[in-house]
Amino acid sequence: MAATSAVAAVVAGALGAVPQRTDLAAAAAVPSRACSVSSLASFQSLSASCKTARSARAVSKKVGGRQIVCSVAAPSTSPRSASTEIVGKPTVLVAEKLGEAGLELLKKIANVDCSYNLSQEELCAKISLCDALIVRSGTKVTREVFEASNGRLKVVGRAGVGIDNVDLQAATEVGCLVVNAPTANTIAAAEHGIALLTALARNVAQASASMKAGEWKRNKYVGVSLVDKTLAVMGFGKVGSEVARRAKGLGMQVIAHDPYAPADRARAIGVELVSFDEALQRADFISLHMPLTPSTDKCFNDESFAKCKKGVRIVNVARGGVIDEEALVRALDSGIVAQAALDVFTVEPPAKDDKLIQHENVVVTPHLGASTMEAQEGVAVEIAEAVVGALQGELAATAVNAPMVPAEVLAELSPYVTLAERLGRLAVQLVSGGAGVKDVKVTYTSSRADDDLDTRLLRAMITKGLIEPVSSAFINLVNADFIAKQRGLRISEERRPSDGAVEVPLESIEVRISKVDSRFNTAMSSGDITLVGTVKGGVPHLSKVGGFSVDVSLEGSIILCRQVDQPGMIGKVGNFLGEQNVNISFMSVGRDSPRKQAVMAIGVDDVPSKEVLTKIGQISAIEEFVFLKL
Numbered sequence: 001m002a003a004t005s006a007v008a009a010v011v012a013g014a015l016g017a018v019p020q021r022t023d024l025a026a027a028a029a030v031p032s033r034a035c036s037v038s039s040l041a042s043f044q045s046l047s048a049s050c051k052t053a054r055s056a057r058a059v060s061k062k063v064g065g066r067q068i069v070c071s072v073a074a075p076s077t078s079p080r081s082a083s084t085e086i087v088g089k090p091t092v093l094v095a096e097k098l099g100e101a102g103l104e105l106l107k108k109i110a111n112v113d114c115s116y117n118l119s120q121e122e123l124c125a126k127i128s129l130c131d132a133l134i135v136r137s138g139t140k141v142t143r144e145v146f147e148a149s150n151g152r153l154k155v156v157g158r159a160g161v162g163i164d165n166v167d168l169q170a171a172t173e174v175g176c177l178v179v180n181a182p183t184a185n186t187i188a189a190a191e192h193g194i195a196l197l198t199a200l201a202r203n204v205a206q207a208s209a210s211m212k213a214g215e216w217k218r219n220k221y222v223g224v225s226l227v228d229k230t231l232a233v234m235g236f237g238k239v240g241s242e243v244a245r246r247a248k249g250l251g252m253q254v255i256a257h258d259p260y261a262p263a264d265r266a267r268a269i270g271v272e273l274v275s276f277d278e279a280l281q282r283a284d285f286i287s288l289h290m291p292l293t294p295s296t297d298k299c300f301n302d303e304s305f306a307k308c309k310k311g312v313r314i315v316n317v318a319r320g321g322v323i324d325e326e327a328l329v330r331a332l333d334s335g336i337v338a339q340a341a342l343d344v345f346t347v348e349p350p351a352k353d354d355k356l357i358q359h360e361n362v363v364v365t366p367h368l369g370a371s372t373m374e375a376q377e378g379v380a381v382e383i384a385e386a387v388v389g390a391l392q393g394e395l396a397a398t399a400v401n402a403p404m405v406p407a408e409v410l411a412e413l414s415p416y417v418t419l420a421e422r423l424g425r426l427a428v429q430l431v432s433g434g435a436g437v438k439d440v441k442v443t444y445t446s447s448r449a450d451d452d453l454d455t456r457l458l459r460a461m462i463t464k465g466l467i468e469p470v471s472s473a474f475i476n477l478v479n480a481d482f483i484a485k486q487r488g489l490r491i492s493e494e495r496r497p498s499d500g501a502v503e504v505p506l507e508s509i510e511v512r513i514s515k516v517d518s519r520f521n522t523a524m525s526s527g528d529i530t531l532v533g534t535v536k537g538g539v540p541h542l543s544k545v546g547g548f549s550v551d552v553s554l555e556g557s558i559i560l561c562r563q564v565d566q567p568g569m570i571g572k573v574g575n576f577l578g579e580q581n582v583n584i585s586f587m588s589v590g591r592d593s594p595r596k597q598a599v600m601a602i603g604v605d606d607v608p609s610k611e612v613l614t615k616i617g618q619i620s621a622i623e624e625f626v627f628l629k630l
C-alpha cells in the first residue's frame with residue numbers, strides 16, 4: 001500500500017471520514033450510522049493492507065511452538081468486497097464568502113451549498129444535512145450547531161486564523177475536527193496593522209472625513225512621527241512578527257511581549273522581548289496581535305491603561321475582546337490613550353451609536369485585516385484543501401482539536417492502528433456481567449525509545465474499539481480521550497522493551513481489562529481479560545488469548561474455542577463450518593502441553609447463524625467457545 005493512501009486510510013479510521021463507498025454487509029451488522037461510517041473507514045484501511053492474507057487461505061495449528069499449516073477448501077469472495085457500492089458526495093456548507101479557487105476545489109469532491117448570512121436557527125436547521133461547514137469570523141459555530149448536526153458534521157473549516165467563534169470543546173465532544181487556515185492572511189493582517197498605525201499617526205481618516213465635509217483644517221490634523229518611537233507588539237506570532245519587521249523598516253524601536261515567543265525569532269528581527277508591564281510603560285504605540293483566550297480576555301483594562309505612558313496610541317487588528325472597550329473609552333477621555341485604531345470589536349458589528357466607534361480619536365475599519373484579494377484567495381485554497389483532505393481521511397496539518405501525528409508516523413503505524421482498534425473491539429466483547437469496563441491497561445512491546453513511538457493514535461483506536469461496540473457513541477481521534485474520561489474509562493499505558501529490530505515500531509500490543517468477568521474464561525490471565533496482537537507482513541494478527549498463544553489474522557470475525565487437545569479437532573470444526581457454508585479464513589491452535597487444553601482461533605468471513613453456533617458448542621471436547629465480531 002502506498003504510504004499516502006495508508007496514511008489516508010489510517011486517519012479515515014481515526015476520524016471516521018465520510019465514506020466514498022459503502023459496505024452493505026458491514027453496515028447491516030452495526031447499529032448506528034456513525035458506527036457504520038467508522039467501521040467502513042477502518043475496513044478500507046484493513047482491506048488494503050490485508051490483500052495478502054485474503055488470498056492466502058490456510059489453516060494452521062500451532063503445536064509446541066511450531067506452526068502446522070493445513071489447506072482449506074473452497075475460498076470464496078468476501079461478502080464485503082462483493083457488496084460495495086458508490087454513495088453520494090459529501091455536502092459542504094459554505095456559510096461566508098469564500099474565494100472562487102477554494103470553491104472549485106471543494107466542488108471536485110463535494111456538493112457545495114453557499115448560503116450566506118444564515119441566522120443561528122437557519123444554520124442549525126441546515127447543518128444536519130452537511131458533512132463539512134466553512135465559516136469566517138462572522139458565523140458563530142456554537143454547541144447548538146454541533147448538537148443539531150446529529151453527528152453528521154465531520155469537519156468545520158475556519159477560513160482564517162481566529163477560532164474563537166467556534167466552540168472547540170463542543171466540537172471535540174462530538175468528534176468533529178476543526179481546521180483553520182493560519183498562514184494565508186498573515187501579511188494582509190500585518191499590512192492592515194501598519195496602515196492603521198500610519199493612518200493613526202497622521203490623522204488620515206479624520207482629515208479625509210473633514211475635507212469631504214468641505215473643510216480645510218491643516219492645523220487641526222497635525223500628526224506625530226513614527227521614526228524613533230517605541231512600538232510594543234503584544235503577541236509576537238505570525239502577524240506580530242510581520243508588523244515588527246515592517247515597523248523596523250519605518251525606523252521604529254520595536255519591543256514585544258509574548259510569553260511563548262522564541263527568543264531567537266525576536267533576535268533575528270531585532271526585537272526586544274519584554275514583560276507585559278514593561279511593554280506598557282515603554283510604548284508610544286501598542287499594536288495587539290494575540291489571540292482571544294481566557295487569559296487575554298479584556299487584558300487591556302483600566303488597570304493596564306493606568307500603566308501606559310500618557311498619550312499612548314493603540315492599534316488592534318487581533319480581536320475586540322482583548323480590550324475592555326468601556327475602559328478604553330475612559331482612557332481616551334482622560335487622555336491616557338491619545339488615539340486608537342480598531343479593526344475588531346467585542347460584538348461585530350458593533351452598535352451604530354457605540355461610544356467607542358463614535359469617539360473622535362478613534363479610527364475604525366469593519367474587520368478588514370484579512371480582506372485583500374490575495375489573502376482571500378489564499379485562505380480559500382488553504383481551507384478548501386484542509387476540508388477536502390479531512391473528508392477524505394487525511395489529518396490536516398492545521399487541525400486545531402486533534403493531536404498532530406506526522407504523515408510518516410501515520411504511514412508506519414497504519415497496521416498497528418487497525419490492530420489496536422480490533423484488539424479493543426474483541427476484548428470488550430469478552431466481558432460479561434454488568435460491572436462495565438473501567439480499567440484497561442495497554443502494554444506496547446517495542447524496541448523503540450519512549451520518545452520514538454507516538455501511541456496517542458493507538459490509544460484512541462483502542463478506546464474506539466472498546467466503546468463503540470457497546471454504545472451508540474461515535475469515537476475518533478478527536479474525541480477518544482474525552483469520551484473515555486466521560487465514561488470513567490481509565491486507560492493506562494506501559495512500555496515493555498524488546499531487543500527486536502528498531503525498524504519495526506511495535507512487536508506487540510497487549511490489552512488487559514481488569515475487574516470484570518469474562519464470557520470466555522480462557523481469556524482470563526492473572527484475573528484480567530487479556531489479548532495480545534501483533535502485525536505480520538502488514539496484517540494485524542491475534543497472537544495470544546489469556547495464557548494461550550494463537551495466530552489468527554484479524555479480519556472477518558473470530559470463533560474462539562477451548563477444547564480438550566486431541567486428534568481430529570481441526571477437521572471436525574472445519575468440516576462442520578464448511579458444511580454450514582461458513583467460510584474459514586484462518587485457523588490456529590495454541591496449547592500448553594499435549595492432550596490437555598487447547599485454544600482454537602478460527603477466522604470466519606461469514607457470520608454463523610445461532611443454530612450453527614449452538615452446534616459448535618455441542619461438538620464433543622469443546623469446553624467453551626465465543627463468537628466475536630470485528
Ligand SMILES: NC(=O)c1ccc[n+]([C@@H]2O[C@H](COP(=O)([O-])OP(=O)(O)OC[C@H]3O[C@@H](n4cnc5c(N)ncnc54)[C@H](O)[C@@H]3O)[C@@H](O)[C@H]2O)c1
Pocket residue numbers: 161162163182185186189234235236237238239240257258259260261289290291292295296317318319343344367368369370371
Ligand atoms: N483583523 C483581522 O482580520 C485578522 C487577520 C488575521 C489574524 N487576526 C488575529 O490576529 C491574532 C494573531 O494572529 P496570528 O496569525 O499572528 O496568530 P499566531 O498564533 O501566529 O500568534 C499569536 C501569538 O500570540 C501569543 N500569545 C498568546 N497569549 C498571549 C498573551 N497572553 N500575551 C501575549 N502574547 C500572547 C502567542 O504565543 C502567539 O505567538 C489572532 O487573534 C487572529 O485571529 C486578525
Ligand SMILES: O=C(O)[C@H](O)COP(=O)(O)O
Pocket residue numbers: 136137138159160161162163185367368369370371
Ligand atoms: O482571524 C482571522 O483570520 C481574521 O480575523 C480574519 O477574519 P475574517 O476571515 O472574518 O476576515
